[in-house]
Structures are given as structure tokens and as C-alpha cells.
Amino acid sequence: MSTSPSLPLPLPLPLPLIKRLPPGLWTALAWYAAAVEPVVEYVVMPPRRYYSLSYPRDGLDSPGAQALLAVAFVLVMAASAVLRRRTSAAYGLLIVGTVISTVAWRQDEIPPTQFLAVDIALCYIAATRPRRISLAAAGAALGTLAGYLALRSIAGDDSGIAPEPFMALTVVIAWLIGNSAHQARAHTAELHARAAAEAVTAERLRIAREMHDTVAHSIGIIALQAGAAARVVETQPARAREAMLTVEMASRETLSGLRRMLGALRQADQDEEHTGQGRAPAPAPLRPAAGLANVEQLxxxxxxxxxRVEVRWQGRRRPLPADIDLAAFRIVQESVTNAVRHSGADSCQVRVDYLDDELTVEVSDRGRGGGTNTDTGYGLIGMRERVALLHGNFTAGPRPGGGFLIAARLPIPAGTEAEAKAGAR
Incomplete structure (x- = not known):
């Protein structure tokens, strides 16, 4: 028996650059660019006609200033390296390094371009950490800015426009962007969890319907034949032996169906495990699905x-989509099972009508017209769910003249006949 080779998994799309680089690297690039630029422009490069009061050419002449700037560089480098693992400590080191760099230049305010690195780190914290941690980080940044503004007010320096309110606005914007990303990620995770739960529920309902439709019919036949065999075992041994052979055959078919269903569940678990390990799932063996072609055997x-079951076919019999074919057969099977177990009738009629745009299935009997007290009603629920999934109409109830009628209308999508024939080949 040959097996088809496993198809390779599709290669994942490359992440954008902003996500491929770690957040600590972005923070370091922003801080170092803002810190190195004035050193190169006002200290390393030859003197020019213009100069900067914030970065005087002799500002780093003293060994103390050079040492402070070196300490600031080291602190920011360490903060960028551990930002992902120790976020709070790294964020604190980043703020301290920024403050020390201003002390090295003897500045009384933080340059807005250099504070951009703090905003980037804050945005990352707000996107990946709980809200209380991100709010504390935003408060630390705003508190640092307020401290600079207070020191200048105490010193009586009122020259120029204070940059702290503008920088505080950038802090708020950075926190809002990160918090929005955090909420979007949480909402996506909730949607995935809800979709997974709905998928599990749908699979459980599908398995419940299949087990009910497959097992309930066979158990009904087994109970009926076993009762008949018990009544005639002494007077008609040959008939009793025939009934018990039917019980054996129905039992084997039921056991085979249960094994196939358990095998499919085990195969699904193995496929999920293979997918999680990055390997392609092994192809499951194909088995013919039940359909209206099995109605005569039923x-x-x-x-x-x-x-006695009378089957009447109307319209032009033709291949149907697999889901419609299976649903129609299960409806007939469950309806006949209900007639055998609950109606008390000695016969029922099955009518299958192939129309141009829909399939009509009706099963009627002349029995008591309702279920017994032991009827759980799961059969009718399962049939109604099958029809609803296919956007059809389902009715079930007593007939006016006595008995019970189950009717289902399943719409047939246009252009599916050719596809069904191709699938059958």
C-alpha cells in the first residue's frame, strides 16, 4: 500500500524590521545617536562660527565630566541588554544614565532627542507588561521631567520656553501607543481562545451526532432482533439463529464504526502534535463516507x-456534495431508528426527492406519534443541528392523521454536481 509523501510546510513570512530587532537595540540606537551627535559636532569636529550653550566645546575637558559620560554610556548599554528580561531595572538604569549624561554636560534640562530612548522603552513596557507596571514607568519618566522643571524654578532660571511639557506629552503618547498594542494583543488572544473553544465544542457536537446516529440505530436493531430471538428460541430455533446472526453482524459493524471514530480522534491528536513540532501531518487513510447510497442497505x-421500510426516490438521482449526502443519510438513519425504538409502528416510509436546488427528505410512520419517556431527544437535536449547519429547514412532529413525520430540506449549491462527480472519481 503506497502512501503519498508529506507535503512540506510553507515557509513563514519574514517579520518586519521593527519586530526583528530587539527593543533594547532600538532603545540603544536612539539614545546613543542623541548622545554621540553633540560630542562629534561640538567637540571632535573643528570649531565653527556657531556654538551650543548646551554643549560647550570645553564641557568634557574635565576628567570628572568624561567619567560621568562614560558611566552614562555603560548604564544605558546595560539597560538595553537586559530590557527584555529585567524590564523595570533596565528602565530605571536608562533614566539614571540619561540624567547622568546631562550632569556630565552641566545641563539643567534633558535634551528631547535623548529622552526619545526613554519613550521607546516606555512604549515597549506598556505593550508587554501589566498596566500597573507601565503606569509606574510612565510616572517615573514624568517625575524626572518634573524634577528638572522644579530645579530650574528654584534656581530662578526662566530663560526660554521649558521643554518639559512637550516631553511629558511624548511620554503620554508613548504609553498610549504601547497600551493600545497591549490591548490589541490581549483581544487577539481572547479571540483565538474563543475560536479554539468553539472549535472544540463543534467537534464534540459532531462526534456526539456521529456516535448517536451510528450507535443508536445499531443498538435498536440489536435490541429488536435479540427480543425476537428470545421469543422464538424454543419454537423456531432456525429463526432465532438467524436473528442472533443479525445481532452479531450489527454488533461487529457498530464496533468497527467506533474503532474508526477513535482512530480518527487519535489521528487528529497525532496531527496536532506533528504540527506543533513543525512537521507535516501524516496523511490519514481515506474511507468512504456514508451517504444516500446506503439507504437501501439500511x-x-x-x-x-x-x-418494514419503504424507500421512494423522486427526481433525478445525482451526486451530491459530501456534507449534504452525509447529512441526508444521517437524518434517514436517525428517523428510522426513532420509528423502530419509539413509535411502535410495524412500517415506515422514506421519501427522498431530488429537486433542482434542494434535496427533500421525509420519514413518516403510523405509530404513536411521539417519543417515549426514555427518549432523550438528542436524535432530533442532532438532526436539527445538521440541517441548520447546511442552512436548511427541519420540521418534526406528530402527523394530523396519526404517526410521526420528520422532514428536512437541504439546499444544494449551484454548480456542485460537477464537483461532486469529480470528487467521486
Whole structure:
């Protein structure tokens, strides 16, 4: 038996540059660019006609100023290296390094371009950490700016426009951007979790419907044949032996169906494990699915069990989409099972009508017209769910003249006949 080779998994799309580089590197690039630029422009380069009061040419002449600037560089480098692992400590080192750099230049305010690195780190914290931590980080940045503004006010320096309010606005904007990213990530995770829960629920309902439709019918046949065998075992041994052979065959078919279903569940678990390990899932063996082609066999089995089933086909029989074909068969199977177990009728009629744009399935009997007290109603619920998933109409209830009627209308999408034939080949 040959198996088809596993298809390779598609290569993941490359991440954008802003996500490929770690946040600490972006923070370091912004801080070092703002710190090195004045050193190169006002100290290293030859003197020019213009100069800067904030960065005087002799500002770093003293060994103390050079040592402070070196300490600031080291602190910021350490902060950038551990920003992802020790966010709070790294953020504190970044603010301290920024303050020390201003002390080295004997400045009374933080340059806005250099404070941009603090905004980048704050945005990362707000995007990846709890809100209380990000608010504390934003408060630390705003407190540092307020401290500079207070020191200048105490010193009586009122020259120029204070940059702290503008820088405080950038802090707020950075926190809002990061917090929005945090909320978007949390909302996406919630949607994924909800989708996974809905998928699990849908799979459980599907398995419940399949088990109910497959097992309930077989158990009904087994119970009917076993009861008949018990009644005639002494008077008609040959008939009793035939009934028990039918019980054996139905039991084996039920056991085989349960094994196939458990195998499919185990295969799904293995596929999920392979997918999580980056390997392509092994192709599952293909098995023919049940469909309306099995209705005649179902009718023969039920008739042999003692309840005569008449099947009437109307319209032009043609291939149907697999989901519609399976749903129609399960509706017939469950309806016949209900007639055998609950109606008390000795016969039921099945009518399948192929129309141009829909498939009509009706199952009727002349029994008591309702379920027994032991009927859980899961069969009707399962049929109603199947029809609803296919956007059809489902009705079930007592007939006016006695008995019970189950009717379902399943819409057939246009242009599916050719696709169904191709799938059948």
C-alpha cells in the first residue's frame, strides 16, 4: 500500500524590521545617536562660527565630566541588554544614565532627542507588561521631567520656553501607543481562545451526532432482533439463529464504526502534535463516507429486524456534495431508528426527492406519534443541528392523521454536481 509523501510546510513570512530587532537595540540606537551627535559636532569636529550653550566645546575637558559620560554610556548599554528580561531595572538604569549624561554636560534640562530612548522603552513596557507596571514607568519618566522643571524654578532660571511639557506629552503618547498594542494583543488572544473553544465544542457536537446516529440505530436493531430471538428460541430455533446472526453482524459493524471514530480522534491528536513540532501531518487513510447510497442497505437491515421500510426516490438521482449526502443519510438513519425504538409502528416510509436546488427528505410512520419517556431527544437535536449547519429547514412532529413525520430540506449549491462527480472519481 503506497502512501503519498508529506507535503512540506510553507515557509513563514519574514517579520518586519521593527519586530526583528530587539527593543533594547532600538532603545540603544536612539539614545546613543542623541548622545554621540553633540560630542562629534561640538567637540571632535573643528570649531565653527556657531556654538551650543548646551554643549560647550570645553564641557568634557574635565576628567570628572568624561567619567560621568562614560558611566552614562555603560548604564544605558546595560539597560538595553537586559530590557527584555529585567524590564523595570533596565528602565530605571536608562533614566539614571540619561540624567547622568546631562550632569556630565552641566545641563539643567534633558535634551528631547535623548529622552526619545526613554519613550521607546516606555512604549515597549506598556505593550508587554501589566498596566500597573507601565503606569509606574510612565510616572517615573514624568517625575524626572518634573524634577528638572522644579530645579530650574528654584534656581530662578526662566530663560526660554521649558521643554518639559512637550516631553511629558511624548511620554503620554508613548504609553498610549504601547497600551493600545497591549490591548490589541490581549483581544487577539481572547479571540483565538474563543475560536479554539468553539472549535472544540463543534467537534464534540459532531462526534456526539456521529456516535448517536451510528450507535443508536445499531443498538435498536440489536435490541429488536435479540427480543425476537428470545421469543422464538424454543419454537423456531432456525429463526432465532438467524436473528442472533443479525445481532452479531450489527454488533461487529457498530464496533468497527467506533474503532474508526477513535482512530480518527487519535489521528487528529497525532496531527496536532506533528504540527506543533513543525512537521507535516501524516496523511490519514481515506474511507468512504456514508451517504444516500446506503439507504437501501439500511432499509433492508431494518426490514429484516421486523420493521418494514419503504424507500421512494423522486427526481433525478445525482451526486451530491459530501456534507449534504452525509447529512441526508444521517437524518434517514436517525428517523428510522426513532420509528423502530419509539413509535411502535410495524412500517415506515422514506421519501427522498431530488429537486433542482434542494434535496427533500421525509420519514413518516403510523405509530404513536411521539417519543417515549426514555427518549432523550438528542436524535432530533442532532438532526436539527445538521440541517441548520447546511442552512436548511427541519420540521418534526406528530402527523394530523396519526404517526410521526420528520422532514428536512437541504439546499444544494449551484454548480456542485460537477464537483461532486469529480470528487467521486
Amino acid at each position: 432499509a433492508a437491515t431494518t426490514t429484516a429486524a421486523g420493521v
